[in-house]
Amino acid sequence: MSITATVLTLVFIGLTILLSLWQRLGLERDLLIGTIRAAVQLTLVGYVLLVVFELRDWPYIVLMVMVMILVAAQNAARRGNQIPQVFWKVLAAITATEVMAMLVMLGLEIIPPTPQYVIPISGMVVGNAMIVAGLLLNRLQAEIEAGRQQIMVALSLGATARQAVLPVLRKTVRAGTIPIIDNLKTVGLVQLPGMMTGLIIAGVSPEVAVRWQLLIMFSLTAVSAVCAIVLAFLTYPALFTPAHQLREPGRSRDPAKS
Amino acid sequence: MMMFSLDDLWKSRFDGKECFNALEGLSASVHGGDIVTIVGPSGSGKSTLLLLLNRLEDPDRGRITYLGRDLRKWNVLDLRRQVGMVFQQSVMLSGTVRENVLYGPRLVGRECDEDPEALLRQVGLDSSLANRDARDLSGGQQQRVALARVLANDPAVLLLDEPTSALDQNAARGIEELLLGMQREKGLTCLWVTHDLAQALRLDGETWVLDCGRLVEAGPTVEVLNQPQHPAAREYLRSRLERGEAR
Numbered sequence: 001m002s003i004t005a006t007v008l009t010l011v012f013i014g015l016t017i018l019l020s021l022w023q024r025l026g027l028e029r030d031l032l033i034g035t036i037r038a039a040v041q042l043t044l045v046g047y048v049l050l051v052v053f054e055l056r057d058w059p060y061i062v063l064m065v066m067v068m069i070l071v072a073a074q075n076a077a078r079r080g081n082q083i084p085q086v087f088w089k090v091l092a093a094i095t096a097t098e099v100m101a102m103l104v105m106l107g108l109e110i111i112p113p114t115p116q117y118v119i120p121i122s123g124m125v126v127g128n129a130m131i132v133a134g135l136l137l138n139r140l141q142a143e144i145e146a147g148r149q150q151i152m153v154a155l156s157l158g159a160t161a162r163q164a165v166l167p168v169l170r171k172t173v174r175a176g177t178i179p180i181i182d183n184l185k186t187v188g189l190v191q192l193p194g195m196m197t198g199l200i201i202a203g204v205s206p207e208v209a210v211r212w213q214l215l216i217m218f219s220l221t222a223v224s225a226v227c228a229i230v231l232a233f234l235t236y237p238a239l240f241t242p243a244h245q246l247r248e249p250g251r252s253r254d255p256a257k258s
Numbered sequence: 259m260m261m262f263s264l265d266d267l268w269k270s271r272f273d274g275k276e277c278f279n280a281l282e283g284l285s286a287s288v289h290g291g292d293i294v295t296i297v298g299p300s301g302s303g304k305s306t307l308l309l310l311l312n313r314l315e316d317p318d319r320g321r322i323t324y325l326g327r328d329l330r331k332w333n334v335l336d337l338r339r340q341v342g343m344v345f346q347q348s349v350m351l352s353g354t355v356r357e358n359v360l361y362g363p364r365l366v367g368r369e370c371d372e373d374p375e376a377l378l379r380q381v382g383l384d385s386s387l388a389n390r391d392a393r394d395l396s397g398g399q400q401q402r403v404a405l406a407r408v409l410a411n412d413p414a415v416l417l418l419d420e421p422t423s424a425l426d427q428n429a430a431r432g433i434e435e436l437l438l439g440m441q442r443e444k445g446l447t448c449l450w451v452t453h454d455l456a457q458a459l460r461l462d463g464e465t466w467v468l469d470c471g472r473l474v475e476a477g478p479t480v481e482v483l484n485q486p487q488h489p490a491a492r493e494y495l496r497s498r499l500e501r502g503e504a505r
């Protein structure tokens with residue numbers, strides 16, 4: 001794709017801005033900012049990748065992946081700002097997820113240990129974990145509120161906090177994993193995934209492109225499940241006191257200080 | 259034997275706008291084998307008090323002892339098995355009636371010792387209900403399952419929050435007889451919240467009258483209901499009697 005052709009893709013943005021002006025959607029400002037950010041960020045990342053791919057040194061790959069994880073954790077943690085130390089919990093969950101994914105892919109030699117493979121695939125893994133983490137944090141507190149009476153009954157019968165909350169955790173983890181499982185069922189019928197499309201356009205045979213796409217989709221399924229489960233188990237203790245009492249809503253911090 | 263002693267209990271609540279006291283310096287004691295009926299207007303703190311005794315919540319101030327030992331010193335999981343709680347709303351756990359009844363025993367790997375059908379019959383339910391989904395039962399049936407579920411833990415004390423509110427007169431009497439029988443045979447202690455003064459008289463133990471988080475009257479049920487001393491207690495009992503709910 002030539003530079004001219006790339007610049008011409010701005011026609012799409014121009015069209016959207018015109019629509020926005022015509023229908024008074026008020027999107028122009030956000031659109032402009034978004035367009036500029038996307039162009040600048042991606043161009044920069046392109047150069048960074050160029051450099052990193054040349055380096056081929058483990059410390060640089062690890063560093064780059066760590067930056068991805070930090071940004072993702074910071075972003076997802078905003079969804080659970082009532083939970084104490086939520087950033088560290090999300091960070092731990094996303095890190096555990098990425099480590100699991102890389103152990104499998106590199107350990108079984110599904111992908112070669114070079115930056116060209118490790119970095120883009122890590123980006124997908126971490127990005128997906130980020131979305132799952134945000135979703136889970138959003139839902140966990142709501143689900144616990146909805147299941148409050150059941151949790152109280154279970155506790156009153158002598159259940160530990162963990163035993164009492166388990167049905168709610170299951171429900172929440174399931175909710176965090178269902179979108180990707182649904183995606184497994186419809187992929188190819190409704191849309192061709194972005195990565196596969198990219199590979200095909202870049203000249204890779206559809207057969208090979210499909211294999212890569214399957215790897216991504218299957219690994220992202222495990223990523224969603226692992227990230228959701230790890231984060232759920234790290235998060236729920238903050239909603240209980242050490243004496244297995246369910247804290248009042250909005251009092252997941254120390255109630256004495258409120 | 260002193261079962262519970264409650265010393266100057268305070269508990270604040272937050273209703274979304276402001277903080278207020280649901281319990282204000284409540285002190286009392288309960289002896290083993292007592293049946294204490296707790297009455298008082300809506301919002302007077304009856305349910306809040308029961309939550310503290312089962313340690314689902316802690317008081318902001320004050321001290322509770324159970325069998326002479328500070329409640330906080332007990333292993334909370336053991337305590338909750340010994341001091342069973344029946345909530346004001348009967349909430350079913352997911353699963354069948356049998357799974358609900360066996361929930362407590364299963365937590366400690368004792369499910370084989372219990373016979374869920376026998377427990378269901380005790381609370382007046384047909385044992386054929388055991389395999390039904392608990393959430394499909396009627397309100398009254400769920401209330402009985404909630405009682406059977408607590409009895410399966412074989413508690414020494416029962417905290418009952420209007421345990422017969424969804425039952426008719428006859429059914430309510432059945433539950434009363436059952437628990438009175440357990441009081442006689444095993445020395446079961448009950449703290450029994452009720453709005454039904456006739457029920458309090460039938461249970462014929464002690465009665466506490468709560469008003470705005472305070473214990474305004476306590477003593478043998480017949481005396482408290484017939485000659486209340488405190489104006490708030492008199493006012494409350496008169497309003498109940500006018501509605502023809504006792505004697």
Ligand SMILES: Nc1ncnc2c1ncn2[C@@H]1O[C@H](COP(=O)(O)OP(=O)(O)OP(=O)(O)O)[C@@H](O)[C@H]1O
Binds near residue numbers: 271280298299300303
């Ligand atoms: N979870 C809660 N959050 C906020 N306020 C509460 C909560 N539970 C109870 N309250 C308030 O605390 C006060 C005491 O409530 P409690 O449930 O103990 O009353 P009660 O005597 O059991 O009343 P009722 O006879 O209607 O069941 C009430 O003013 C109630 O609105």
Ligand SMILES: [Mg+2]
Binds near residue numbers: 304305306346
């Ligand atoms: Mg109540």
